Amino acid sequence: MVVKLLDSVRNIAYRTASISNVLGTCMLFGLVAVLNVDVVARGVFHSPLKGSVELVVFALVMIVFLQLPDVVRTNRLTRSDGFVLMMTDRSPRFASFISRAIDLTSAIFMLLIVYAALPEFLDSYESCYFFTQPDFGPAPTGNLLTDLSTAFGRCDYFGTPGIFTAPTWPGHLATVFGVALCALIFLLKALFGPREIK
Numbered sequence: 001m002v003v004k005l006l007d008s009v010r011n012i013a014y015r016t017a018s019i020s021n022v023l024g025t026c027m028l029f030g031l032v033a034v035l036n037v038d039v040v041a042r043g044v045f046h047s048p049l050k051g052s053v054e055l056v057v058f059a060l061v062m063i064v065f066l067q068l069p070d071v072v073r074t075n076r077l078t079r080s081d082g083f084v085l086m087m088t089d090r091s092p093r094f095a096s097f098i099s100r101a102i103d104l105t106s107a108i109f110m111l112l113i114v115y116a117a118l119p120e121f122l123d124s125y126e127s128c129y130f131f132t133q134p135d136f137g138p139a140p141t142g143n144l145l146t147d148l149s150t151a152f153g154r155c156d157y158f159g160t161p162g163i164f165t166a167p168t169w170p171g172h173l174a175t176v177f178g179v180a181l182c183a184l185i186f187l188l189k190a191l192f193g194p195r196e197i198k
Contacts, residue, residue, distance in 0.1 A: 010188045017069035017181060024066030031059040051164025058158070061171045065178030072106075072185045096193060103190040110183035114176055121172035128155040128167065 035056070038049040071077050079102070087095040128151045133139060137154060140147045155167035 006188070006191060009184075010192065013069075013181065013184050013188060014073050017073045017185060020066045020178065020181065021070035024063045027059050027063050027066065031056060031063070034059075051159060054159040054164045054166065058166055058171055062174040065174045068178045069181040069185060072182045100190045100193065103186045107183045107186035107190060110179050110186060113179045114183060117172065117176050117179065121169060121176050124156045124167070124169040124172050128152065128169070 034049065034052055038052040042048045068077075081099070081102075084095050084099050084102075087098065129137075130148070130151045134154060138150060140150075152167060155169065157165040158168050159165040
Protein backbone atom coordinates (compact mmCIF):
# COMPACT_ATOMS: atom_id res chain seq x y z
CA MET A 1 0.00 0.00 0.00
CA VAL A 2 2.76 2.46 0.99
CA VAL A 3 4.86 1.42 -2.01
CA LYS A 4 1.92 2.02 -4.37
CA LEU A 5 1.33 5.44 -2.83
CA LEU A 6 5.01 6.37 -3.16
CA ASP A 7 5.02 5.10 -6.74
CA SER A 8 2.00 7.31 -7.52
CA VAL A 9 3.72 10.30 -5.90
CA ARG A 10 6.83 9.57 -7.95
CA ASN A 11 4.83 9.41 -11.20
CA ILE A 12 3.09 12.71 -10.40
CA ALA A 13 6.39 14.38 -9.43
CA TYR A 14 8.11 13.16 -12.60
CA ARG A 15 5.24 14.30 -14.82
CA THR A 16 5.18 17.68 -13.07
CA ALA A 17 8.93 18.01 -13.64
CA SER A 18 8.46 17.26 -17.34
CA ILE A 19 5.65 19.83 -17.66
CA SER A 20 7.75 22.37 -15.78
CA ASN A 21 10.60 21.73 -18.21
CA VAL A 22 8.25 22.38 -21.14
CA LEU A 23 7.15 25.67 -19.56
CA GLY A 24 10.80 26.66 -19.10
CA THR A 25 11.50 25.80 -22.73
CA CYS A 26 8.55 27.92 -23.88
CA MET A 27 9.92 30.81 -21.81
CA LEU A 28 13.30 30.27 -23.47
CA PHE A 29 11.71 30.57 -26.93
CA GLY A 30 9.94 33.72 -25.75
CA LEU A 31 13.25 35.11 -24.51
CA VAL A 32 14.87 34.40 -27.88
CA ALA A 33 12.01 36.23 -29.59
CA VAL A 34 12.42 39.25 -27.29
CA LEU A 35 16.17 39.36 -27.92
CA ASN A 36 15.68 39.14 -31.70
CA VAL A 37 13.12 41.95 -31.65
CA ASP A 38 15.51 44.03 -29.55
CA VAL A 39 18.42 43.43 -31.95
CA VAL A 40 16.30 44.39 -34.97
CA ALA A 41 14.88 47.43 -33.16
CA ARG A 42 18.38 48.61 -32.21
CA GLY A 43 19.95 47.93 -35.60
CA VAL A 44 17.19 49.07 -37.93
CA PHE A 45 15.20 51.66 -35.98
CA HIS A 46 17.91 52.81 -33.54
CA SER A 47 15.39 52.35 -30.74
CA PRO A 48 15.94 49.44 -28.33
CA LEU A 49 13.02 47.47 -26.97
CA LYS A 50 12.15 48.95 -23.61
CA GLY A 51 12.61 46.53 -20.72
CA SER A 52 14.52 43.90 -22.68
CA VAL A 53 17.33 43.75 -20.10
CA GLU A 54 14.83 43.37 -17.24
CA LEU A 55 12.93 40.69 -19.18
CA VAL A 56 16.14 38.72 -19.74
CA VAL A 57 17.02 38.80 -16.03
CA PHE A 58 13.48 37.84 -15.02
CA ALA A 59 13.20 35.07 -17.62
CA LEU A 60 16.58 33.53 -16.81
CA VAL A 61 15.64 33.01 -13.17
CA MET A 62 12.34 31.42 -14.11
CA ILE A 63 13.88 29.23 -16.85
CA VAL A 64 16.56 27.85 -14.52
CA PHE A 65 14.18 26.94 -11.72
CA LEU A 66 11.44 25.61 -14.00
CA GLN A 67 13.88 23.28 -15.78
CA LEU A 68 15.92 22.21 -12.74
CA PRO A 69 13.48 19.49 -11.52
CA ASP A 70 13.61 17.70 -14.87
CA VAL A 71 17.40 17.88 -14.83
CA VAL A 72 17.32 16.13 -11.45
CA ARG A 73 14.75 13.62 -12.68
CA THR A 74 16.86 12.59 -15.66
CA ASN A 75 20.13 12.45 -13.65
CA ARG A 76 21.71 15.25 -15.65
CA LEU A 77 22.56 17.44 -12.69
CA THR A 78 26.32 17.91 -12.52
CA ARG A 79 27.83 15.75 -9.82
CA SER A 80 31.10 13.94 -9.28
CA ASP A 81 30.08 10.30 -9.15
CA GLY A 82 33.29 8.67 -10.37
CA PHE A 83 33.76 6.92 -7.02
CA VAL A 84 30.18 5.61 -7.06
CA LEU A 85 30.57 4.33 -10.63
CA MET A 86 33.86 2.67 -9.74
CA MET A 87 32.29 0.98 -6.72
CA THR A 88 29.26 -0.21 -8.73
CA ASP A 89 31.28 -3.08 -10.23
CA ARG A 90 33.11 -3.99 -7.02
CA SER A 91 30.36 -3.54 -4.45
CA PRO A 92 26.92 -2.72 -5.88
CA ARG A 93 25.25 -2.54 -2.46
CA PHE A 94 27.80 -0.05 -1.15
CA ALA A 95 27.50 2.02 -4.34
CA SER A 96 23.70 2.02 -3.98
CA PHE A 97 24.01 3.10 -0.35
CA ILE A 98 26.38 5.97 -1.25
CA SER A 99 24.16 7.09 -4.12
CA ARG A 100 21.07 7.08 -1.90
CA ALA A 101 22.97 9.00 0.80
CA ILE A 102 23.96 11.62 -1.79
CA ASP A 103 20.35 11.93 -2.97
CA LEU A 104 19.10 12.25 0.62
CA THR A 105 21.71 14.92 1.38
CA SER A 106 20.70 16.75 -1.80
CA ALA A 107 17.04 16.65 -0.73
CA ILE A 108 17.98 18.15 2.65
CA PHE A 109 19.94 20.97 1.00
CA MET A 110 17.05 21.68 -1.38
CA LEU A 111 14.66 21.87 1.58
CA LEU A 112 17.01 24.36 3.24
CA ILE A 113 16.84 26.50 0.11
CA VAL A 114 13.03 26.29 0.18
CA TYR A 115 13.12 27.32 3.85
CA ALA A 116 15.23 30.37 2.93
CA ALA A 117 13.31 31.31 -0.23
CA LEU A 118 9.72 30.83 0.99
CA PRO A 119 9.61 33.98 3.20
CA GLU A 120 10.84 36.08 0.26
CA PHE A 121 8.05 34.73 -1.93
CA LEU A 122 5.43 35.30 0.78
CA ASP A 123 6.64 38.87 1.40
CA SER A 124 6.61 39.74 -2.29
CA TYR A 125 3.20 38.12 -2.83
CA GLU A 126 1.63 39.74 0.23
CA SER A 127 2.89 43.16 -0.87
CA CYS A 128 0.21 43.07 -3.59
CA TYR A 129 -2.71 42.68 -1.15
CA PHE A 130 -4.65 40.58 -3.65
CA PHE A 131 -7.23 39.36 -1.14
CA THR A 132 -6.91 41.73 1.82
CA GLN A 133 -7.45 45.42 2.45
CA PRO A 134 -4.13 47.29 2.01
CA ASP A 135 -2.81 49.57 4.72
CA PHE A 136 -2.73 52.42 2.21
CA GLY A 137 -4.56 52.97 -1.04
CA PRO A 138 -8.08 52.44 -2.31
CA ALA A 139 -10.36 49.76 -0.96
CA PRO A 140 -11.41 46.91 -3.28
CA THR A 141 -14.22 47.94 -5.63
CA GLY A 142 -15.68 44.48 -6.18
CA ASN A 143 -14.73 44.57 -9.89
CA LEU A 144 -12.25 41.71 -10.33
CA LEU A 145 -10.23 43.19 -13.20
CA THR A 146 -9.99 46.63 -11.61
CA ASP A 147 -8.98 45.19 -8.23
CA LEU A 148 -6.37 42.90 -9.84
CA SER A 149 -4.91 45.80 -11.81
CA THR A 150 -4.70 47.91 -8.64
CA ALA A 151 -3.16 45.02 -6.71
CA PHE A 152 -0.50 44.45 -9.37
CA GLY A 153 0.35 48.14 -9.13
CA ARG A 154 1.06 47.69 -5.40
CA CYS A 155 3.34 44.64 -5.77
CA ASP A 156 7.03 44.74 -5.01
CA TYR A 157 8.61 45.11 -8.42
CA PHE A 158 11.90 45.09 -10.24
CA GLY A 159 12.83 47.22 -13.22
CA THR A 160 12.83 50.91 -13.94
CA PRO A 161 9.62 52.87 -13.29
CA GLY A 162 8.36 54.50 -16.46
CA ILE A 163 10.27 52.07 -18.67
CA PHE A 164 9.49 48.54 -17.49
CA THR A 165 8.41 47.07 -14.17
CA ALA A 166 7.17 43.62 -13.20
CA PRO A 167 6.19 42.06 -9.87
CA THR A 168 8.90 40.00 -8.21
CA TRP A 169 6.66 37.27 -6.78
CA PRO A 170 6.45 35.09 -9.95
CA GLY A 171 10.23 34.73 -9.92
CA HIS A 172 10.21 33.84 -6.23
CA LEU A 173 7.35 31.40 -6.83
CA ALA A 174 9.30 29.67 -9.63
CA THR A 175 12.30 29.39 -7.31
CA VAL A 176 10.31 27.87 -4.44
CA PHE A 177 8.36 25.55 -6.74
CA GLY A 178 11.42 24.31 -8.64
CA VAL A 179 13.57 23.71 -5.58
CA ALA A 180 10.72 22.05 -3.63
CA LEU A 181 10.07 19.70 -6.55
CA CYS A 182 13.81 18.95 -6.72
CA ALA A 183 13.77 18.08 -3.02
CA LEU A 184 10.85 15.71 -3.55
CA ILE A 185 12.52 14.02 -6.53
CA PHE A 186 15.80 13.63 -4.64
CA LEU A 187 13.90 12.11 -1.71
CA LEU A 188 12.10 9.69 -4.03
CA LYS A 189 15.42 8.72 -5.61
CA ALA A 190 16.83 8.07 -2.14
CA LEU A 191 13.85 5.81 -1.38
CA PHE A 192 13.59 3.96 -4.71
CA GLY A 193 17.29 3.70 -5.48
CA PRO A 194 19.83 5.38 -7.70
CA ARG A 195 19.59 6.11 -11.38
CA GLU A 196 15.86 5.59 -11.51
CA ILE A 197 14.27 7.29 -14.51
CA LYS A 198 10.62 6.91 -15.41
